[in-house]
Amino acid sequence: MRIPARSISVWRLLAAAAGIVVTSAVFLLIFPWQKAEAVPRQLIPFPHVRMVNAGIPCLFCHPGATKSPTAGIPSVDRCIGCHKTIATSSPLIGRLFAYFDQPIPWQRINQLPRFVHFSHEVHVARGLNCETCHGDVGKMDVTVAVYRFNMGFCLDCHAKQPNAQQLKDCGICHY
Amino acid sequence: MSHGLTRRTFLKLSLAGATTAVLTGCQSPRRWVTLEPYVTPPEQQVSGNDTWYATTCRQCPAACGVIVRIMNGRAIKIEGNPRHPINQGKLCAHGQASLQMLYHPDRLRSPIRQSQRGSRAFSPLTWEEALNTLFARVQAAGANLAVWCGSTVPGHLYDIFQRFSKAMGAGAPIVYDADIQLRNYHALRSADQTLFGANALPVYDLSHADLIYSFGADIFGPWLSDVRYGIEYGRFRTQPLGFRGYTVQFEPRLSMTGSRADTWYAVRPGSEGLIALAIARLIADQNLGSAERVARAKALTAAVDVNAVAATSSIAVDDLVNLARRFAMAQRPLAIPGAALAGQANAVDATTAVQALNVVAGNFGQPGGLSLSQPLPDAPIVDPVMSTMVDVQRLIERMHTGQVQVLLIYGANPAYDLPVQLGFAQAIANVPFVVSFAPIVDETAAFADLILPDRTPLESWGYRVASPNFGVPVVGSLQPVVQPLYDLRSTADVMLMMARGLPDAAQALPYADEVAMLKDVISKLPPGSGGGSGADVLFARFQQYGGWWPATSTATPPATASAKALSVTPPTFQGNEEDYPFFLNLYMTILVGSGQGAALPWLQGSPEPMTSISWQTWVQIHPDTAAKLGVTDHDVVRITSPHGVIEAPVYLYPGLRPDTIAIPVGQGHTDLGRYARNFGVNPFRLLGATAEASGANLQWAAVRVKVEPTGKKETLATFEYIPGIRQGFVNKGVPGE
Numbered sequence: 001m002r003i004p005a006r007s008i009s010v011w012r013l014l015a016a017a018a019g020i021v022v023t024s025a026v027f028l029l030i031f032p033w034q035k036a037e038a039v040p041r042q043l044i045p046f047p048h049v050r051m052v053n054a055g056i057p058c059l060f061c062h063p064g065a066t067k068s069p070t071a072g073i074p075s076v077d078r079c080i081g082c083h084k085t086i087a088t089s090s091p092l093i094g095r096l097f098a099y100f101d102q103p104i105p106w107q108r109i110n111q112l113p114r115f116v117h118f119s120h121e122v123h124v125a126r127g128l129n130c131e132t133c134h135g136d137v138g139k140m141d142v143t144v145a146v147y148r149f150n151m152g153f154c155l156d157c158h159a160k161q162p163n164a165q166q167l168k169d170c171g172i173c174h175y
Numbered sequence: 176m177s178h179g180l181t182r183r184t185f186l187k188l189s190l191a192g193a194t195t196a197v198l199t200g201c202q203s204p205r206r207w208v209t210l211e212p213y214v215t216p217p218e219q220q221v222s223g224n225d226t227w228y229a230t231t232c233r234q235c236p237a238a239c240g241v242i243v244r245i246m247n248g249r250a251i252k253i254e255g256n257p258r259h260p261i262n263q264g265k266l267c268a269h270g271q272a273s274l275q276m277l278y279h280p281d282r283l284r285s286p287i288r289q290s291q292r293g294s295r296a297f298s299p300l301t302w303e304e305a306l307n308t309l310f311a312r313v314q315a316a317g318a319n320l321a322v323w324c325g326s327t328v329p330g331h332l333y334d335i336f337q338r339f340s341k342a343m344g345a346g347a348p349i350v351y352d353a354d355i356q357l358r359n360y361h362a363l364r365s366a367d368q369t370l371f372g373a374n375a376l377p378v379y380d381l382s383h384a385d386l387i388y389s390f391g392a393d394i395f396g397p398w399l400s401d402v403r404y405g406i407e408y409g410r411f412r413t414q415p416l417g418f419r420g421y422t423v424q425f426e427p428r429l430s431m432t433g434s435r436a437d438t439w440y441a442v443r444p445g446s447e448g449l450i451a452l453a454i455a456r457l458i459a460d461q462n463l464g465s466a467e468r469v470a471r472a473k474a475l476t477a478a479v480d481v482n483a484v485a486a487t488s489s490i491a492v493d494d495l496v497n498l499a500r501r502f503a504m505a506q507r508p509l510a511i512p513g514a515a516l517a518g519q520a521n522a523v524d525a526t527t528a529v530q531a532l533n534v535v536a537g538n539f540g541q542p543g544g545l546s547l548s549q550p551l552p553d554a555p556i557v558d559p560v561m562s563t564m565v566d567v568q569r570l571i572e573r574m575h576t577g578q579v580q581v582l583l584i585y586g587a588n589p590a591y592d593l594p595v596q597l598g599f600a601q602a603i604a605n606v607p608f609v610v611s612f613a614p615i616v617d618e619t620a621a622f623a624d625l626i627l628p629d630r631t632p633l634e635s636w637g638y639r640v641a642s643p644n645f646g647v648p649v650v651g652s653l654q655p656v657v658q659p660l661y662d663l664r665s666t667a668d669v670m671l672m673m674a675r676g677l678p679d680a681a682q683a684l685p686y687a688d689e690v691a692m693l694k695d696v697i698s699k700l701p702p703g704s705g706g707g708s709g710a711d712v713l714f715a716r717f718q719q720y721g722g723w724w725p726a727t728s729t730a731t732p733p734a735t736a737s738a739k740a741l742s743v744t745p746p747t748f749q750g751n752e753e754d755y756p757f758f759l760n761l762y763m764t765i766l767v768g769s770g771q772g773a774a775l776p777w778l779q780g781s782p783e784p785m786t787s788i789s790w791q792t793w794v795q796i797h798p799d800t801a802a803k804l805g806v807t808d809h810d811v812v813r814i815t816s817p818h819g820v821i822e823a824p825v826y827l828y829p830g831l832r833p834d835t836i837a838i839p840v841g842q843g844h845t846d847l848g849r850y851a852r853n854f855g856v857n858p859f860r861l862l863g864a865t866a867e868a869s870g871a872n873l874q875w876a877a878v879r880v881k882v883e884p885t886g887k888k889e890t891l892a893t894f895e896y897i898p899g900i901r902q903g904f905v906n907k908g909v910p911g912e
Contacts, residue, residue: 068224070223072222075215076214076215103214104211107209108208120223
């Protein structure tokens with residue numbers, strides 16, 4: 001059986017159109033220029049807003065920020081330590097107790113590439129607030145990355161410092 | 176379809192396919208990563224910050240201090256301990272690579288039982304079953320118990336084995352492995368006994384010397400204390416006012432140290448002692464140097480036929496005279512008897528003769544001279560006593576005749592590194608129950624009925640006495656720097672548990688566990704540089720600083736040296752010259768060492784410095800000799816000694832006597848994990864069982880061999896282009912090519 005020549009050209013047009021749609025979709029997936037990114041699903045939805053409204057400072061759960069390159073995430077013991085007595089009837093806290101003897105697999109929100117060195121300790125010591133880079137996490141029900149941590153983001157701030165020349169040196173972060 | 180695929184359509188489809196593949200293959204650079212918090216964070220752990228713990232290296236008998244970097248509970252790097260008096264912050268390749276022992280994929284994770292020896296059909300069992308089995312056997316064996324340790328056994332564990340054996344009425348534990356033979360411990364102690372009346376290891380102050388005569392001492396290679404002597408050699412070469420010490424190396428194969436020396440003499444194997452004696456005699460006869468030196472040289476040497484020595488050693492008489500003059504005229508000359516002397520039939524004589532040159536120089540206890548290791552303080556600290564060949568032969572004989580019911584093997588691998596002629600394999604077959612404590616199944620553990628894997632050094636407690644020590648006695652501490660990876664019991668705890676069930680042993684070892692024992696022992700040491708008081712504080716400081724040593728040097732005044740005339744018997748060799756025309760020069764490389772290093776891929780993969788070969792055993796042959804034999808690089812040759820045969824590929828090496836072939840030891844394992852198994856061959860198979868006259872040393876360098884081509888080829892994995900390396904020798908004027 002032969003397909004008539006005319007109908008072939010219609011098929012071709014349709015295929016080309018579909019190709020353009022697929023290609024644009026793929027490009028959009030690869031190069032997301034949007035500022036904030038899609039949010040990963042956490043096994044235990046964690047509302048930062050409630051913690052902050054309850055008066056808990058950031059450093060209570062992320063104590064590494066003042067003394068280490070990484071701020072750190074709280075140990076399971078630290079979560080359970082309070083929630084043994086607080087909001088025990090909440091179904092979400094019930095999920096927390098399922099992890100009483102194993103690490104909670106949190107999905108990472110903010111991440112730098114491996115070829116960049118960043119120290120929380122240094123930035124906090126210079127008087128930066130957590131919100132400067134992480135956005136107003138204290139008002140978030142679902143934690144999202146507010147800024148994209150690319151080199152422009154870092155340099156924006158570094159260039160405005162009194163010792164900008166030194167802070168713009170490659171070796172400051174890439175060593 | 177009536178028409179097939181045209182070329183044009185094919186290309187279009189290919190292009191479409193490739194584009195789709197590329198586009199779908201590109202992923203967003205952002206991926207969601209899972210973060211796992213601690214359930215309970217370890218003490219002292221700040222996430223993102225490293226923690227360094229001090230402990231002591233267990234890779235060789237030198238016992239350097241190390242510090243280990245811990246990130247989030249994992250050991251990730253080992254460095255030298257900057258406060259440690261021995262290695263002063265430096266560390267060798269072995270120490271660095273010992274990290275891989277912790278994460279070795281072939282580590283045993285539970286006790287295992289082997290139903291039939293050598294079958295390697297292991298079945299796991301619980302600790303309760305394993306300990307009950309061991310206890311029943313040990314109790315039944317009573318005095319028919321034997322313990323065999325390796326040279327790196329921690330002091331406290333040796334102490335436990337020793338007290339346990341004594342309580343059972345059994346003989347003292349054997350401490351023996353190839354390291355002890357290949358590093359010349361026994362002959363050096365004998366020499367010091369003869370010359371200075373002290374059974375102690377010598378210490379050479381290279382830093383302040385101005386001339387070194389090294390008789391086969393590979394100062395940078397595996398020797399008495401590799402790292403410390405590396406540091407000292409650096410200072411020797413860069414002294415104040417730009418002064419640079421001068422080195423003369425006497426050895427048949429150009430070693431790493433030989434390649435850095437100012438003058439290298441390719442002497443005949445076994446003639447080193449004769450050369451030393453001739454140099455002393457020439458100082459006496461020709462009145463070279465100060466009157467005291469001449470007098471001492473006269474007293475120490477009877478008549479020596481210098482011409483005969485020149486003929487035996489291949490050093491011309493004129494050269495000998497010049498060597499004697501240079502030594503006698505130097506301000507702070509130093510003579511070092513190396514490890515190569517230990518394997519000769521005249522090991523003790525030769526080592527003593529070389530050591531006597533230091534007596535002639537009068538440098539004993541002086542800066543830039545020879546001194547002796549400081550004795551341990553009066554405390555229950557134990558330095559394992561290295562066993563002689565006679566001890567080993569005696570134990571093997573007892574095993575043969577069925578006098579050993581239970582054999583405990585810790586850290587030694589006699590099935591691999593003993594000469595076959597000693598009959599270890601036949602003897603162990605007569606032992607009803609063999610227990611190994613190896614963390615990875617090695618050749619000896621393959622003969623065991625029960626394996627109770629010990630924790631690896633980075634997970635262990637203990638102490639190690641540094642020997643030799645440099646000016647102050649040093650007891651290095653061992654502590655677990657990480658949580659033990661698997662549910663394993665330390666061998667010390669296993670033995671203490673056994674002791675609890677046996678009244679006599681319980682009295683000798685009244686400790687709940689090894690930590691209680693260590694605390695007790697450490698608190699009895701005199702005040703050290705760490706300070707503090709009270710058992711808990713002293714024990715904490717002991718771990719914090721990496722050990723115990725006195726705050727100030729306690730150097731004892733030098734003893735008077737003997738002035739009895741010495742003589743050196745000419746070397747003898749196993750195998751006659753017609754049938755076996757070549758001397759065999761076995762040596763340890765700084766990487767694989769005597770065999771334990773083969774388990775660690777960093778050591779296996781690093782190129783050996785003189786040849787740049789890795790993962791293999793090779794045979795070094797002089798280019799002229801190779802031409803006569805009709806072989807060249809990569810040709811496999813058969814090496815036959817009166818005792819055994821091996822086959823290995825040739826590596827042409829101009830830095831070698833034409834009548835000698837050199838082979839590195841350490842490869843050719845049949846067990847010891849995936850990185851050691853089936854790489855290279857085991858040259859210990861070429862050795863005989865003969866010990867030299869004193870009975871302490873195996874004659875591992877006194878074997879002749881023959882070399883035959885096999886027609887096979889095995890390409891050597893070299894890091895550098897082989898002809899290029901050889902050109903380096905020519906450029907430096909090494910004769911022979």
